[in-house]
Amino acid sequence: MPDQNYFEKxxxxxxxxxxxxxxxxxxxxxxxxxxxxxxxxxxxxxRTAGAPDNSMMRPAQVRxxxxxxxxPDVDIYVNGNPILKNFSYKRxxxxxxxxxxxxxxxxxxxxxxxxxxxxxRVTIASGQYYTLAxxxxxxxxxxxxxxxxxxxxxxxxxxxxxxxxxDAPAIDIAVKNGDVIFPNVSYKQETSYLGLSAMRVDLxxxxxxxxxTALPLSGLTLKxxxxxxxxxxxxxxxxxxxxxxxxxx
Numbered sequence: 001m002p003d004q005n006y007f008e009k010x011x012x013x014x015x016x017x018x019x020x021x022x023x024x025x026x027x028x029x030x031x032x033x034x035x036x037x038x039x040x041x042x043x044x045x046x047r048t049a050g051a052p053d054n055s056m057m058r059p060a061q062v063r064x065x066x067x068x069x070x071x072p073d074v075d076i077y078v079n080g081n082p083i084l085k086n087f088s089y090k091r092x093x094x095x096x097x098x099x100x101x102x103x104x105x106x107x108x109x110x111x112x113x114x115x116x117x118x119x120x121r122v123t124i125a126s127g128q129y130y131t132l133a134x135x136x137x138x139x140x141x142x143x144x145x146x147x148x149x150x151x152x153x154x155x156x157x158x159x160x161x162x163x164x165x166x167d168a169p170a171i172d173i174a175v176k177n178g179d180v181i182f183p184n185v186s187y188k189q190e191t192s193y194l195g196l197s198a199m200r201v202d203l204x205x206x207x208x209x210x211x212x213t214a215l216p217l218s219g220l221t222l223k224x225x226x227x228x229x230x231x232x233x234x235x236x237x238x239x240x241x242x243x244x245x246x247x248x249x
Contacts, residue, residue: 010038058127150249
């Protein structure tokens with residue numbers, strides 16, 4: 001049977017290599033070669049085991065979104081290993097590879113590992129893509145897990161919407177002065193993906209069931225062969241106000 005521990009170590013060292021890529025080139029190279037070492041061990045274990053089915057060994061791809069409007073810059077650890085440093089509000093990370101299974105996610109104020117602002121175990125599946133969104137006011141910070149669906153037919157695009165403003169009502173996402181495309185989206189909810197041709201479009205977030213615009217979403221450029229997640233963040237009744245973060249694959 002293939003040694004799952006080799007895959008886990010390879011994934012961990014890949015994560016560390018990416019973390020140190022721009023912080024410390026020497027450490028980046030150090031962990032990158034460790035990653036290659038354990039990839040080699042993993043491949044060898046598959047061969048000696050006859051590789052009956054390696055589909056369960058495919059890593060998941062995970063990215064993080066900082067969507068807490070009054071939250072500090074943070075450092076994020078997975079299974080005790082740092083993956084993001086000085087990560088600020090409205091930033092979205094690149095994907096990192098993790099083995100399927102349960103993982104411990106700990107979020108600390110940047111530079112301070114005394115106590116977490118959030119600690120949670122998440123479960124991820126083989127070969128899947130995920131966005132982990134830390135959202136809500138810092139006093140009630142929560143970590144939401146959204147499954148991503150990258151990939152579109154050639155020369156097409158697609159988008160979805162996630163509501164991450166804790167004090168905003170349910171909203172409708174509509175074409176500006178036009179039809180609703182995502183109705184009645186509440187806090188913590190995501191929409192399905194909508195397939196489109198590449199385009200530039202003006203949208204708006206309306207208070208659900210009304211014509212009242214809560215947030216204009218003007219000048220969105222949706223490029224061919226890209227997948228977009230549009231997240232509404234911020235406070236409706238406080239600073240910083242409502243805004244959007246656009247993540248794409």
